[in-house]
Amino acid sequence: MxxxxxxxxxxxxxxxxxxxxxxxxxxxxxxxxxxxxxxxxxxxxxxxxxxxxxxxTREALLEALLHDRMEGLAAEAGALLADPSPRAALWRWLTAFTERAFIYRGLPASVMATLRDETSELAACCHRLNTAGAALIRHAQDAGEIRADVAPADVMAMAGAIAWVGEQTPDDPERRSRLLTLLADGLTTGA
CATH class of the missing domain: 1.10.10.60 (Homeodomain-like)
Incomplete structure (x- = not known):
């Protein structure tokens, strides 16, 4: 940035x-x-x-490195709101989020620590990303394509956890994808 x-x-x-x-x-x-x-x-x-x-601060350095990447993911979420299949759009975006949002080892923990600091630019950038993801989640819920009883913040937290697990198991490159499939199955409505 x-x-x-x-x-x-x-x-x-x-x-x-x-x-x-x-x-x-x-x-x-x-x-x-x-x-x-x-x-x-x-x-x-x-x-x-x-x-x-x-x-x-370290967070200011991280924010400078991540700003464009995170803003790009947020913009992708906004563009995907026009997709005719809200569920498919959400999974494409969550896949991109878990693959690209956490490019450095230890970043999920750094981000989580920063989110408590409302003055942090990194926290503000993460908030914009979470807001964009939440809009996609609510869009899929409104379409009846995923469960309506799940909070968008919880879905984003699970996606962040999946990114972290993927980071911890580099010898299993498909693990992130399998975990996202489990998340998708758990959120999909029976309709």
Missing amino acids: SPPGLRRMRADARRNYESLLATAHAMFSEHGTDASLEEIARRAGLGIGTLYRHFP
């Missing part, structure tokens, strides 16, 4: 910002979201102060 003032940044500040993001992505991909911020700064060839000037 580009911060609002990226275009107004001096060229060296912009390079530092982009270098920190690229290095953080590589480090989080390799070591998970608990990767050392000091090491990220060092590998980017910068000091820790520079990292903290751009990203005052």
Whole structure:
């Protein structure tokens, strides 16, 4: 994500910002979201102060890395509201959510911890994503295609848990898909 003032940044500040993001992505991909911020700064060839000037917290760094991905998933949910099969649209989106929303090891736990902080940009981004998913869930419920007695927040929590389990079992790449099928079967109405 580009911060609002990226275009107004001096060229060296912009390079530092982009270098920190690229290095953080590589480090989080390799070591998970608990990767050392000091090491990220060092590998980017910068000091820790520079990292903290751009990203005052780990959550701010995660939000910058995830913003476009999460906003894209939210936009996909909005577009899928027009699909003639609300249930099929919901499962396509939940599949994309479990595959793409949690790209770094440890991210589900980081996100859950952040959700309690209402001032966090990462929490705000997650809230927009959850709201978009909830709209798809309610749309499928209104169409009578999934159970009406299930809270959208619970479905989103289960999808997040499925993403986490998929992360924990990389030797079983089909596990996430099997768990999503179980979730779909459990939510589908008999109609």
